[in-house]
């Protein structure tokens with residue numbers, strides 16, 4: 484796709500990635516138009532965004548009575564329920580679907596958008612982790628590109644511009660290490676929700692922030708990279724980079740390593756995806772803060788210690804086992820993170836619960852969409868009942 488203006492569907496418009504995507508649209512109104520907006524429960528913000536961007540369609544998932552009532556009064560023309568996401572993703576006047584909803588529900592709308600020939604700008608990593616084989620095959624069959632929004636994958640994607648996949652030696656994904664990078668196992672036993680939500684370098688929604696603290700986020704990102712770049716697990720490494728300035732690297736067969744660096748801001752990967760292959764003048768507009776090496780001084784790199792962060796190991800094991808294991812991982816993690824945020828389990832119990840669910844899983848190979856969704860639901864339910872049985 485080379486023409487502008489590009490018409491966007493924004494799924495998850497009230498969230499962290501969604502709001503930053505709208506910042507980009509505000510900066511470049513001649514290049515981007517918002518055709519559809521979809522959110523879940525933040526009716527007030529969705530209503531403001533609707534006034535400002537005048538989309539053709541607004542969808543609100545509104546999965547409880549209070550939100551529904553608010554939506555009826557503030558968003559009288561919005562489509563409510565899960566059909567809204569599908570309608571927003573497949574609207575005829577959309578070129579790019581930005582998938583920035585949190586959690587599991589992005590899978591069906593993403594597949595529907597691909598079937599409708601839309602370009603996908605993908606932030607939601609759970610979609611590829613649980614159904615990478617379905618999503619990538621559908622994209623191939625429909626000749627639809629998937630442009631990464633996740634900062635590490637955007638970095639790899641930028642490093643691969645003008646390069647051949649067969650000349651990749653390794654992908655090196657960077658990890659901040661999260662708020663507990665230097666905490667001992669003993670300290671991890673008693674960390675609070677508030678501490679886990681205090682990410683050192685990124686401001687993000689609650690689910691991904693907790694995943695960053697457990698390092699599950701990095702495990703999910705390895706699985707995501709395996710699908711996006713068709714590189715086997717053995718050739719994807721993770722390195723701790725606490726400043727979140729080097730967003731990832733690619734090592735090539737000749738030993739050369741390319742990296743992408745910038746101060747941490749999601750505006751950059753969002754601009755990269757929405758404008759691909761163009762680069763937008765973020766610096767000139769003073770929209771992106773420049774990285775000045777002389778001010779930074781030095782950068783740190785360290786190995787990832789798996790013993791303190793078992794979620795990373797669980798994600799890799801699930802990815803290598805394949806079949807429905809990654810679906811069970813995603814479902815169990817979603818439930819475990821919710822239970823932790825609700826104060827029902829402690830930090831280290833997140834990994835214990837996910838491991839217990841994975842041990843009980845009876846996998847099947849090559850799941851279809853229905854099986855994928857069923858396994859996720861089974862994993863959530865199993866995590867919930869295991870937690871109840873323990874309390």
Ligand SMILES: NC(=O)C1=CN([C@@H]2O[C@H](COP(=O)(O)OP(=O)(O)OC[C@H]3O[C@@H](n4cnc5c(N)ncnc54)[C@H](OP(=O)(O)O)[C@@H]3O)[C@@H](O)[C@H]2O)C=CC1
Nearest residue numbers: 495497498499500522523524525544584585606607687688
């Ligand atoms: N934040 C970041 O910097 C990054 C995020 N990502 C990924 O991007 C995705 C979004 O993350 P983030 O923006 O942090 O998450 P947030 O929790 O901040 O936002 C989630 C968004 O999804 C909406 N939403 C949730 N469920 C539904 C649903 N069923 N139907 C419609 N809308 C729904 C929410 O609506 P409402 O607010 O109205 O309830 C909100 O707009 C995640 O998968 C995350 O892993 C990847 C890289 C970086």
Ligand SMILES: CC(=O)[C@@H](O)[C@H](O)COP(=O)(O)O
Nearest residue numbers: 633634658659660661695700
């Ligand atoms: C901004 C982004 O892409 C996040 O996924 C980020 O990577 C989280 O940081 P961690 O490296 O701590 O997981």
Ligand SMILES: [Mn+2]
Nearest residue numbers: 633634635704
């Ligand atoms: Mn990331």
